[in-house]
Amino acid sequence: xEWKLFADLAELAGDRTVPVAADPGDTVxxxxxxxxxxxxxxxxxxxxxxxxxxxxxxxxNGQNVIHQDGLATELEAGDELAxxxxxxxx
Amino acid sequence: MSLSLDATQLDxxxxxxxxxxxxxxxxxxxxxxxxxxxxxxxxxxxxxxxLAAAGVGTIGIVDDxxxxxxxxxxxxxxxxxxxxxxxxxxxxxxxxxLNPDVDVETHESRLDAPNARELLAGRDVVVDCSDNxxxxxxxxxxARLESVPVAHGAIYKFEGQATTLLPEGPCYRCLFPEAxxxxxxxxxxxxxxxxxxxxxxxxxxxxxxxxxLLDSGDPLAGRMLFYDAMEMTFETVEYxxxxxxxxxxxxxxxxxEGIDYSGGFAIQAD
Numbered sequence: 001x002e003w004k005l006f007a008d009l010a011e012l013a014g015d016r017t018v019p020v021a022a023d024p025g026d027t028v029x030x031x032x033x034x035x036x037x038x039x040x041x042x043x044x045x046x047x048x049x050x051x052x053x054x055x056x057x058x059x060x061n062g063q064n065v066i067h068q069d070g071l072a073t074e075l076e077a078g079d080e081l082a083x084x085x086x087x088x089x090x
Numbered sequence: 091m092s093l094s095l096d097a098t099q100l101d102x103x104x105x106x107x108x109x110x111x112x113x114x115x116x117x118x119x120x121x122x123x124x125x126x127x128x129x130x131x132x133x134x135x136x137x138x139x140x141l142a143a144a145g146v147g148t149i150g151i152v153d154d155x156x157x158x159x160x161x162x163x164x165x166x167x168x169x170x171x172x173x174x175x176x177x178x179x180x181x182x183x184x185x186x187x188l189n190p191d192v193d194v195e196t197h198e199s200r201l202d203a204p205n206a207r208e209l210l211a212g213r214d215v216v217v218d219c220s221d222n223x224x225x226x227x228x229x230x231x232x233a234r235l236e237s238v239p240v241a242h243g244a245i246y247k248f249e250g251q252a253t254t255l256l257p258e259g260p261c262y263r264c265l266f267p268e269a270x271x272x273x274x275x276x277x278x279x280x281x282x283x284x285x286x287x288x289x290x291x292x293x294x295x296x297x298x299x300x301x302x303l304l305d306s307g308d309p310l311a312g313r314m315l316f317y318d319a320m321e322m323t324f325e326t327v328e329y330x331x332x333x334x335x336x337x338x339x340x341x342x343x344x345x346x347e348g349i350d351y352s353g354g355f356a357i358q359a360d
Contacts (some may be wrong), residue, residue, distance in 0.1 A: 085275065087242065088246075
């Protein structure tokens with residue numbers, strides 16, 4: 001499974017894409033845990049009190065997981081995961 | 091359409107007028123339109139350029155900054171001789187030189203909670219070209235209360251985000267209920283920004299604004315467009331209205347009073 005990261009999240013992680021060891025049957029939460037274990041600098045930026053911060057959107061195949069089962073959403077083969085924050089520059 | 095185009099206008103806007111999707115009616119509509127551009131910086135510059143060239147009849151511009159030399163690498167309506175001048179005045183001169191059909195209304199002030207609704211009320215479209223989360227949340231909330239569409243754009247180094255917030259569609263808070271705490275995301279001054287980037291993103295915002303004014307095409311509503319200049323990719327992600335959205339959800343706000351726009355701009359449930 002691979003994560004795609006946007007804006008300052010990619011900078012904190014050091015890469016725009018980060019492969020993680022998560023398989024079909026694992027959850028989105030498992031894949032997020034694997035990402036944060038691999039790229040610990042992201043942890044404080046995307047989590048708030050242990051949950052995904054309100055302003056961080058988590059997409060699975062281009063769909064926000066809040067419309068699925070959130071972090072409990074089960075992964076399927078070939079899923080694409082992404083995290084994006086708002087940006088404010090003008 | 092009561093307004094008829096004179097000979098100079100028929101010439102000036104001829105490439106619009108021959109389009110079936112615009113025509114003399116659409117051009118007349120643009121000339122009678124009132125757009126508010128918030129921020130006359132990197133994003134605001136191309137937005138102001140193209141709305142003025144298109145003959146949007148009234149363009150309000152809100153900005154409290156003066157032109158700095160470090161702006162000129164991207165803020166293409168301001169020139170070297172404008173350094174030190176208020177951006178709204180430099181913008182006004184640019185528009186007046188480009189198109190005498192446009193009335194420019196300048197607001198040399200910061201959009202803030204007490205004046206936001208008044209500035210947005212009655213506009214046909216608002217283009218959010220601001221450079222900070224505080225203004226962006228104020229614009230979203232005020233626009234929703236005043237039922238005004240917003241062409242949103244924002245940039246970070248080499249990346250841009252654009253979406254269009256229609257009164258009947260999802261709002262910015264449906265996607266981002268609260269802003270990151272101040273200081274979490276660095277700004278242009280500290281990170282740098284590719285000069286052309288706001289040109290691309292601003293042109294997308296101007297395109298959306300013109301479509302909204304013409305009531306034509308498919309707006310970027312319920313869709314966030316991601317632009318990556320380095321990878322030269324565009325991706326769109328759909329988002330839906332959030333029933334729990336504090337601004338436009340089932341328990342929608344009716345006023346901006348009581349919202350603290352100093353931190354993460356959270357709206358506390360009653």
